[in-house]
Amino acid sequence: xxxxxEIEAKELSGYINTWLAGLKQEDRVLFVRRYWYGEEVRExxxxxxxxxxxxxxxxLRLRRKLKSFLEEKGVVL
Numbered sequence: 817x818x819x820x821x822e823i824e825a826k827e828l829s830g831y832i833n834t835w836l837a838g839l840k841q842e843d844r845v846l847f848v849r850r851y852w853y854g855e856e857v858r859e860x861x862x863x864x865x866x867x868x869x870x871x872x873x874x875x876l877r878l879r880r881k882l883k884s885f886l887e888e889k890g891v892v893l
Contacts, residue, residue, distance in 0.1 A: 828891060835885045839878075846871075847878050 836844050846864070849855040861871035883893060 828886075831886055831889050831891065832882070835882055843874075843878060846874070850875055 836847065839847065846860055850857065850860060857871050857875065858868050861868045864871065866874075886893060
């Protein structure tokens with residue numbers, strides 16, 4: 817990686833960490849379990865006592881919020 821790419825990656829990581837810190841704890845935990853640890857939506861839904869469809873919609877809303885946040889910071893997606 818070039819120095820520029822490394823700087824951009826650290827900046828992006830900082831933005832994501834800031835965004836995660838601003839979430840409710842339950843949303844933060846769910847997001848990390850799904851997108852960092854790769855836990856299945858079915859399993860997350862089961863543990864939360866909701867349907868897989870409801871959990872899918874929740875994850876969609878969180879991804880959209882992250883996208884919006886990153887775009888506000890000037891990150892091109």
